[in-house]
Amino acid sequence: MRLISISLFLCAALGAALDAATADLIVSAGKVVTMDGQRRVIENGAVAVVKGRIVAVGPKAEIDRAYTAARRIDRPTAILTPGLVNAHAHAPMALLRGIADDRDLDDWLRNFIFPAEAKNVNEEFVRVGTRLAVLEMMQGGITTYADMYYYEHAIADETRKAGMRGVLGQTIIGFPAPDYKTPKEALAATERYILAFKNDALITPSVAPHAIYTNSAETLTAARELANKYGVPYLIHVSETKKEQVDAAAAHKMSPTQYLESLGALTGRTVMAHMVWADAADLAVSKKREAGLVHCPSSNTKLASGVAPVPAMLKEGLRVGLGTDGPAGSNNDESLFEEMDLAAKLAKVTTMDPKTLPAQAVFEMATLGGARALTMEKEIGSLEPGKRADLIAVSTQSAHAQPAHDPYSMLVFALKSSDVTDVVIEGRITVENRRALTLNEAEVLRQAAAIRAKVDASLK
Amino acid sequence: MRLISISLFLCAALGAALDAATADLIVSAGKVVTMDGQRRVIENGAVAVVKGRIVAVGPKAEIDRAYTAARRIDRPTAILTPGLVNAHAHAPMALLRGIADDRDLDDWLRNFIFPAEAKNVNEEFVRVGTRLAVLEMMQGGITTYADMYYYEHAIADETRKAGMRGVLGQTIIGFPAPDYKTPKEALAATERYILAFKNDALITPSVAPHAIYTNSAETLTAARELANKYGVPYLIHVSETKKEQVDAAAAHKMSPTQYLESLGALTGRTVMAHMVWADAADLAVSKKREAGLVHCPSSNTKLASGVAPVPAMLKEGLRVGLGTDGPAGSNNDESLFEEMDLAAKLAKVTTMDPKTLPAQAVFEMATLGGARALTMEKEIGSLEPGKRADLIAVSTQSAHAQPAHDPYSMLVFALKSSDVTDVVIEGRITVENRRALTLNEAEVLRQAAAIRAKVDASLK
Numbered sequence: 001m002r003l004i005s006i007s008l009f010l011c012a013a014l015g016a017a018l019d020a021a022t023a024d025l026i027v028s029a030g031k032v033v034t035m036d037g038q039r040r041v042i043e044n045g046a047v048a049v050v051k052g053r054i055v056a057v058g059p060k061a062e063i064d065r066a067y068t069a070a071r072r073i074d075r076p077t078a079i080l081t082p083g084l085v086n087a088h089a090h091a092p093m094a095l096l097r098g099i100a101d102d103r104d105l106d107d108w109l110r111n112f113i114f115p116a117e118a119k120n121v122n123e124e125f126v127r128v129g130t131r132l133a134v135l136e137m138m139q140g141g142i143t144t145y146a147d148m149y150y151y152e153h154a155i156a157d158e159t160r161k162a163g164m165r166g167v168l169g170q171t172i173i174g175f176p177a178p179d180y181k182t183p184k185e186a187l188a189a190t191e192r193y194i195l196a197f198k199n200d201a202l203i204t205p206s207v208a209p210h211a212i213y214t215n216s217a218e219t220l221t222a223a224r225e226l227a228n229k230y231g232v233p234y235l236i237h238v239s240e241t242k243k244e245q246v247d248a249a250a251a252h253k254m255s256p257t258q259y260l261e262s263l264g265a266l267t268g269r270t271v272m273a274h275m276v277w278a279d280a281a282d283l284a285v286s287k288k289r290e291a292g293l294v295h296c297p298s299s300n301t302k303l304a305s306g307v308a309p310v311p312a313m314l315k316e317g318l319r320v321g322l323g324t325d326g327p328a329g330s331n332n333d334e335s336l337f338e339e340m341d342l343a344a345k346l347a348k349v350t351t352m353d354p355k356t357l358p359a360q361a362v363f364e365m366a367t368l369g370g371a372r373a374l375t376m377e378k379e380i381g382s383l384e385p386g387k388r389a390d391l392i393a394v395s396t397q398s399a400h401a402q403p404a405h406d407p408y409s410m411l412v413f414a415l416k417s418s419d420v421t422d423v424v425i426e427g428r429i430t431v432e433n434r435r436a437l438t439l440n441e442a443e444v445l446r447q448a449a450a451i452r453a454k455v456d457a458s459l460k
Numbered sequence: 461m462r463l464i465s466i467s468l469f470l471c472a473a474l475g476a477a478l479d480a481a482t483a484d485l486i487v488s489a490g491k492v493v494t495m496d497g498q499r500r501v502i503e504n505g506a507v508a509v510v511k512g513r514i515v516a517v518g519p520k521a522e523i524d525r526a527y528t529a530a531r532r533i534d535r536p537t538a539i540l541t542p543g544l545v546n547a548h549a550h551a552p553m554a555l556l557r558g559i560a561d562d563r564d565l566d567d568w569l570r571n572f573i574f575p576a577e578a579k580n581v582n583e584e585f586v587r588v589g590t591r592l593a594v595l596e597m598m599q600g601g602i603t604t605y606a607d608m609y610y611y612e613h614a615i616a617d618e619t620r621k622a623g624m625r626g627v628l629g630q631t632i633i634g635f636p637a638p639d640y641k642t643p644k645e646a647l648a649a650t651e652r653y654i655l656a657f658k659n660d661a662l663i664t665p666s667v668a669p670h671a672i673y674t675n676s677a678e679t680l681t682a683a684r685e686l687a688n689k690y691g692v693p694y695l696i697h698v699s700e701t702k703k704e705q706v707d708a709a710a711a712h713k714m715s716p717t718q719y720l721e722s723l724g725a726l727t728g729r730t731v732m733a734h735m736v737w738a739d740a741a742d743l744a745v746s747k748k749r750e751a752g753l754v755h756c757p758s759s760n761t762k763l764a765s766g767v768a769p770v771p772a773m774l775k776e777g778l779r780v781g782l783g784t785d786g787p788a789g790s791n792n793d794e795s796l797f798e799e800m801d802l803a804a805k806l807a808k809v810t811t812m813d814p815k816t817l818p819a820q821a822v823f824e825m826a827t828l829g830g831a832r833a834l835t836m837e838k839e840i841g842s843l844e845p846g847k848r849a850d851l852i853a854v855s856t857q858s859a860h861a862q863p864a865h866d867p868y869s870m871l872v873f874a875l876k877s878s879d880v881t882d883v884v885i886e887g888r889i890t891v892e893n894r895r896a897l898t899l900n901e902a903e904v905l906r907q908a909a910a911i912r913a914k915v916d917a918s919l920k
Contacts, residue, residue, distance in 0.1 A: 098865035098874060102804075102818035136859035242812075301805035302873070304814040332873040333860045342802065344562075345761035349806075352702075354764040358562035399596035400793045400877070402905045403912030405558035413762070413792040414558060417860070418878035445862045452863030 021055075023048040024427055026069040028060045029080035029393055033407050035368050035382035039360070041407055047080065049389040052201065052427035057383050073422050073429070075393045079407050079415075081363075082382050083143025083165075083390035083425060084336040085370025088235075088273040088294040088323025090149050091159075092121070092129025094136065095451050096328035105241065105303050108329050112459070117150075119458040121178035125451060126151040130158040132448045133327070135439045136334050138164060140417030143390040143425045144370070144380055146271060146294070146323070148208040148235050150179040153193045156203045163430045163438040165390060167271075167374050168197075169208025169235035172223050174215045183219040187226055194230050201388075201426055204376070206271075208235040212256050213247060217263055224265045233269040233292075233374060236260070239282065240274035241305050257282035266291055269375045273323060274299075275313070276306040283309070283316050292319040292373030295365065297342040299325035302332075307350050310343065310365075311357060321370030335417040340366050344412055359408040393422040481515075483508040483529040484887055488520045489540035489853055493867050495828050495842035499820070501867055507540065509849040512661065512887035517843050533882050533889070535853045539867050539875075541823075542842050543603025543625075543850035543885060544796040545830025548695075548733040548754040548783025550609050551619075552581070552589025554596065555911050556788035565701065565763050568789050572919070577610075579918040581638035585911060586611040590618040592908045593787070593794060595899045598624060600795050600877030603850040603885045604830070604840055606731060606754075606783070608668040608695050610639040613653040616663045623890045623898040625850060627731075627834050628657075629668025629695035632683050634675045643679040647686055654690050661848075661886055664836070666731075668695040672716050673707060677723055684725045693729040693752075693834060696720070699742065700734035701765050717742035726751055729835045733783060734759075735773070736766040743769070743776050752779040752833030755825065757802040759785035762792075767810050770803065770825075771817060781830030795877040800826050804872055819868040853882040 025048070032045030034057055046063035048056040056063055100112035126149065137145055144165040147155060152170035159166040170190040172183050180186035190207055197205040209215045209223040227234040238256050239245060245255060252259045257278060260266050266289040273294040275282070286293060295308050313320045322343060324334040340362045347357035371381025379388050394415050396404055401414050423431035430438045485508070492505030494517055506523035508516040516523055560572035586609065597605055604625040607615060612630035619626040630650040632643050640646035650667055657665040669675045669683040687694040698716045699705060705715060712719045717738060720726050726749040733754040735742070746753060755768050773780045782803060784794040800822045807817035831841025839848050854875050856864055861874050883891035890898045 094859075095863060097863060098869040101866070101869045101873065102808075102815055104814060108814075132859055132862065139859060298805065301809040302814065304808040304812050304816070306812070307809060327874075332869065335860065338798075338801070341798070342805070345758065345802070348562075348764040349761040349767060352764045352766070354564060354568075354762065355562055356764070397905065399554075399592055399599060399901070399905065400795065402592065403555060403557060403908050405912075406561070409558040409561045409792065413561065414787075416876060416878060418876060441859070445857065445859065448863050452865075 020066060020068045023050050023055060023067040023069040025049040025071045025424065026063060026067060027073045027080060027391060027393065027424060028063070029075045029078045031079045031407050032057065032383060033079060033081045033411070034384065035082050035364065036384045045080065047383055047391060049424070049427045052389055054383060054385050054387050054389050056385055071429070073393065073432070075421065077397055078393040078395050078421060079411065080391060080393050081411065082367045082380070083392050083423065084141045084366050085321055085374065085381060086137060086142045086145040086324050086334065086336055087271065087292065087321030087370040087373045088296055088325055089133070089145045089147050089334065090326035091133035091145065091147050091155060092126045092149055093326035093328040094133040094334070095125060095129040095448055095455065098332045099328050101329055101332070113328060116455055116459060117178055120455045121150055123151045123154045126154045127158050128447045128451050130155045131162065131439055131444045133334060134159060134162045134164045135436055135441060135444050138162070138423050138431050139420060139434065139436060140335050140337065141392040141394065141420035141423060142334070142336055143392065143423060146235060146374055148210070150177055153196065156193070156197050156205060160200060160202050163202070163425050163428050165202045165380070165425055167204040167206055167233055169206035169233070171208050171210055172215060172219060173210040174219060183215065187222055191226060194232055198230060204232060206233040206235050211237040212259055213244060220260065220265045221263050224268065228268040231269070233271050235271045236273070238272040238275055239277040242277055245277045255279065255282050257285050261285050261289070271373055274305070274308065276300050276308045278309060280312070283313060283318060286318055287316055290319065292321060292375065294321050294323040294373055295343060296323040296325040297339055297346050299330035301342070301346070303330050307346055310347050311351060314361060319369065319372035320365055321373035322365045336366050337415060337417045340412045359406070359412040362412045363408050389424055389427040391424050392420055395419045395421050480526060480528045483510050483515060483527040485509040485531045485884065486523060486527060486529040487533045487540060487851060487853065487884060488523070489535045489538045491539045491867050492517065492843065493539060493541045493871070494844065495542050495824065496844045505540065507843055507849070507851060509884070509887045512849055514843060514845050514847050514849050516845055531889070533853065533892070535881065537857055538853040538855050538881060539871065540851060540853050541871065542827045542840070543852050543883065544601045544826050545781055545834065545841060546597060546602045546605040546784050546794065546796055547731065547752065547781030547830040547833045548756055548785055549593070549605045549607050549794065550786035551593035551605065551607050551615060552586045552609050553786035553788040554593040554794070555585060555589040555908055555915065558792045559788050561789055561792070573788060576915055576919060577638055580915045581610055583611045583614045586614045587618050588907045588911050590615045591622065591899055591904045594619055594622045594624045595896055595901060595904050596794050598622070598883050598890050599880060599894065599896060600797065601852040601854065601880040601883060602794070602796055603852065603883060606695060606834055608670070610637055613656065616653070616657050616665060620660060620662050623662070623885050623888050625662045625840070625885055627664040627666055627693055629666035629693070631668050631670055632675060632679060633670040634679060643675065647682055651686060654692055658690060664692060666693040666695050671697040672719055673704060680720065680725045681723050684728065688728040691729070693731050695731045696733070698732040698735055699737040702737060705737045715739065715742050717745050721745050721749070731833055734765070734768065736760050736768045738769060740772070743772060743778060746778055747776055750779065752781060752835065754781050754783040754833055755803060756783040756785040757799055757806050759790035761802070761806065763790050767806055770807050771811060774821060779829065779832035780825055781833035782825045796826050797875060797877045800872045819866070819872040822872045823868050849884055849887040851884050852880055855879045855881050
């Protein structure tokens with residue numbers, strides 16, 4: 001990479017006509033928001049890609065002198081950014097979108113979600129639901145998502161086919177699930193799943209014990225051992241509701257985070273979703289263990305769980321990403337643009353300080369922060385030579401985005417998922433001019449409607 | 461209207477081939493969310509329009525038997541709803557979009573907004589800014605907006621030309637403004653403006669004293685007298701920030717609402733924006749005076765003003781609408797879909813009850829509630845025979861909106877401004893298939909960019 005930078009520099013400095021190297025793809029845009037170490041925003045910039053990796057980022061004129069490419073995407077008025085990272089999702093629940101809103105969590109889970117899942121979730125459901133969610137996420141500029149659901153090997157297979165990057169956690173839960181009947185069965189299957197996908201360029205297979213209140217200490221510990229055996233992430237819901245805190249205090253005399261720490265369950269790659277009720281001591285443990293934390297503002301407000309202490313997390317230098325959570329009542333969509341906007345506004349109003357969580361910090365959570373939360377910051381989250389080529393172009397040519405101004409402010413407060421025009425993941429164009437290339441949109445929507453009709457009938 | 465209903469009934473009952481009447485326009489859709497007295501949602505419904513008014517709403521088959529129309533919009537998979545009502549805006553500030561984010565209100569106003577306005581706001585600025593904002597609002601399904609700004613006669617002229625409905629308040633403020641140098645001058649000009657537009661089908665000219673802290677008691681009273689002389693609305697910011705409460709208590713020994721009441725300034729059509737810090741006594745006064753209240757969740761969170769007591773307002777049966785506020789740092793866009801989503805989530809998390817402010821109640825705030833806040837519920841806010849034909853079609857054919865479910869839930873939690881395909885205002889199609897028909901989009905964006913370049917230069 002150093003060599004390329006130097007040759008670009010020489011080329012620009014001397015105006016010499018060096019022989020151009022060959023790239024697989026060049027993407028250029030009016031502004032390139034790199035999120036690199038200097039947080040450079042390059043006017044009329046471009047990114048060159050070779051074999052799924054970024055090889056150069058710089059002014060378009062320089063990139064064009066240094067590289068030729070068979071495939072190009074040129075968007076002179078768009079903003080080019082790293083692909084967004086959705087650090088907490090339950091993709092197949094897209095099929096249960098809006099199945100029951102405006103209800104108490106307990107009513108929602110017991111009377112709608114659990115019955116709907118028990119009656120309907122099978123491998124076919126999961127495959128169609130994943131295609132639907134991946135389509136929505138890709139069209140909205142998400143290039144990596146972290147997932148916790150059932151039949152995760154099928155989710156991984158569909159995600160890979162669609163060309164999407166995923167950190168995909170097989171659920172381990174202490175009651176009979178749609179896929180496996182016992183945690184032991186689930187753990188054994190998870191190991192087979194890890195072995196099948198562990199060398200995949202797009203898929204990071206993961207272990208996902210649901211929560212401390214749905215798993216025994218033995219299961220939580222066994223899941224950690226399995227994760228560490230293969231160096232894969234351990235995804236878990238932590239401190240989502242006040243009830244979880246109260247119950248943990250009653251059962252274990254400590255917070256959920258402290259309980260996990262006491263079990264040795266935080267010794268390795270860990271992604272803790274929600275952390276709404278985390279206190280300073282919990283954040284200190286998270287820091288010590290370098291755990292990733294995921295803020296899910298739509299879910300936490302819609303389900304009235306509370307507001308996570310994001311400013312404190314960032315002040316402590318923790319690894320904090322953003323997540324949509326599932327779209328079945330806790331959101332009900334999968335737009336990281338909306339999560340950015342809401343995260344900023346919530347942080348400001350809860351601290352009664354409009355300076356809290358400025359746009360750039362929020363955009364960082366949606367990109368490099370999410371990458372750090374998933375311990376993937378060396379691979380994704382910014383546009384830098386050597387990183388995987390995950391990038392998106394966002395149109396600014398609309399009434400809601402004009403006049404143009406600070407790009408971070410535009411990305412967080414004005415631009416929408418619907419403004420994303422092009423998506424590249426691992427160097428492959430998956431969305432071009434708003435059209436999905438790796439999924440058949442009409443077919444996916446048709447399949448989703450057909451399955452939902454069955455779900456609705458099953459609940460009558 | 462009664463006659464039409466009976467004839468429709470007879471027609472359906474007897475299967476008779478009555479001679480079809482002629483409508484100017486028929487709009488049909490997969491679902492019609494009427495917001496009528498019975499809150500009917502009609503499957504495969506349609507609306508017939510004659511001379512800018514709705515003449516019939518019912519099943520498409522019945523409407524098609526009863527009417528023929530030269531113009532039709534048929535959207536078999538869309539949701540047809542009343543046009544959205546943005547009950548608090550500052551349209552021309554679209555040109556100042558994102559001019560300064562993440563700052564204290566005082567810093568933002570004194571160092572950015574006021575200098576930018578003093579140096580740049582003239583009639584041309586206001587005209588271009590209005591075109592930009594109206595374009596954004598119309599494309600996002602807003603058919604009526606309430607505005608408070610300078611040169612309001614020019615805003616009214618542009619709004620009318622674009623075919624948009626507006627309740628447009630000329631600002632009265634106790635310091636030299638871009639248009640008028642004294643409140644007295646402004647009041648005189650406002651009367652001329654009212655006279656010029658008072659019989660307009662689209663424009664409701666209004667009087668807009670900025671706030672109690674920027675106007676003398678004499679001005680607040682004179683503005684009320686002027687409003688009542690012509691029966692037009694009195695638009696004012698009330699209880700937006702805690703500072704306003706504290707200052708009112710110090711200066712007047714009462715709340716801003718009580719102060720206005722003590723001046724007799726609430727005796728007539730009144731629209732009070734924000735009401736973040738309103739207490740039970742303030743709400744009681746609002747009820748007694750039948751004042752309209754406008755909740756602006758994006759602005760109130762982004763500027764860290766606080767969260768208005770919306771559940772209490774609705775419980776008291778008050779007239780409550782939703783507003784975007786201006787897009788220059790307090791939002792930064794003008795999407796009522798986002799305001800709906802945020803209003804619901806904020807109400808849930810601040811009450812720690814997910815049942816608070818369910819989707820249908822939120823959608824009502826964005827339509828009939830806004831109409832009631834503007835005292836226009838007999839004219840707009842629902843799809844009913846006799847009302848003005850303001851309606852929108854919203855596409856459901858996207859990954860984020862499928863599978864289809866409860867239409868209120870979809871409208872509030874999943875659908876976006878970008879899903880609006882068609883807009884009809886006063887019976888005129890202003891947006892068709894997402895394309896604005898009454899404004900030249902490319903030209904508006906170009907003009908906006910040119911003015912913003914001047915604004916940015918003026919601040920250097």
